[in-house]
Amino acid sequence: MTREYTEITVVGDDKTGLIARVTTLLFERDINIEDLDQAVRDGVFRMTMHVDTAEMTTEKEELREALHDLGDDLDMDIQVRFPADRETRTIAVLVTKESHCLEALFEAWADGKLGAEISVIVGNHDDLEPLADHYGVDFHDIGDEKGNPDEAELLDILAEYDTDLIVLARYMRILSPNVVFRYEDRIINIHPSLLPAFPGAEAYRQAREEGVRIAGVTAHYVTTDLDQGPIITQRAFNVPAGASVDEIERRGQPLEAEALLEAVQLHLDSAISVYHGRTELRDDVDAEGYQFGLPGAVDDLLADRPVDGLGSVVSRSEE
Known part of the structure; x- marks a missing residue:
């Protein structure tokens, strides 16, 4: 449109x-x-x-x-x-226990680089409440003793804080259609794999078991299909031979924070739109301001031959 x-x-x-x-x-x-x-x-x-x-x-x-x-x-x-x-810039961040993505969001916000207000942190455990307190942001624990969230309470909180964007910063629970449908194209998740490869909760372990040489992370919009929403940004990294799951995770976590932060920025900048299940950069947006995937310098390292069709060119030149 x-x-x-x-x-x-x-x-x-x-x-x-x-x-x-x-x-x-x-x-x-x-x-x-x-x-x-x-x-x-x-x-x-x-x-x-x-x-x-x-x-x-x-x-x-x-x-x-x-x-x-x-x-x-x-x-x-x-x-x-x-x-x-839709000019409102209020963000609700959903978390479990891992802090790295929330820290990146808070740091960008504190530096004035986010261009939005982090209004509330919602967790299914209370582990990250001290971090929210440090930045003066309200924290709500909606989980029971096993971490099962109360989604009715979650919806009440989102409405109370007039939430414009929901960010899942390693929130280790699946949102039901009752939540997703209300905030369609306004929920961003970070997943520790190069989707569509390795969806689900054990992506780093799957990468280790499948013996991949290059792993990565993906920030995407959330839909009712698990880890299949429109992809926004991705980052990749090498997996050393014999690397353990913990080592792969240590390499991936900083990129999770980086990719998630860029995806949030793209959304807040209204730089992307969702069309037929995929994200597209808007026509009036300068792509140079974003990375999306691997750094541009990597292109210089890629092989440029052979390419289909060169053989016919050589054959014609010898005639």
Whole structure:
């Protein structure tokens, strides 16, 4: 899309008649639907619409109230985000016990390089609460004694802090569709492999067992399919012969923090868009300001021959 549209998200139990009720409300207010996408996962229905509100015959707050009332009537959660609402820069960071990614985010924030406010840290353990306290950021522990998170509490916290972007900084739990659907394309995760290789919780161990020579990390948007969301940035590193899982992890952790931080920056800069399951750099963005993958200097080290077709060129020159 080349212009800014208002985003409406509908989430709740799957039932008939939902789409008609919402679209009728919009039609009655001269709001044109430009794009509509829907999905059902584990009994949870999600519909995301991008609509043109430039010529609507109602006020913004009246539309919010009407959609809220319709949501109550349907027992659905209906949220509307106007273009101006998306200028909000509030980040909720979800963590477990590893600190390196959270430290990188805090350092960038403290140096004024993040361009957003880290408003809350949410953990399924309390190990990183002292780090949050050091930076004066609220910390909420939503896990039980085994670290199982209370997602209802998580959603309440995200709403309370008016969260614009969720960052999973080594949050070792899978978010349910009930959360993902509400924040689609606004949740960024860091995964310790070069996705789509080695999804899941034991990526470094899988890399060791498969004997890879080059491993890496991936920052990506979260979807309801585990570790299959649109890739944003990646980093790679060599795996020495005989390296242990711990050594591979030590090499990967600094790159996890680096790739995650760049992905967050790309999102906050509105430098990328998601299209057909992959991220694309926006046309008006200068790619030179970002790394995305390996440093550019690596290109000079790559072999440039042989290349298919050179043989026919040689044959013709000898005729």
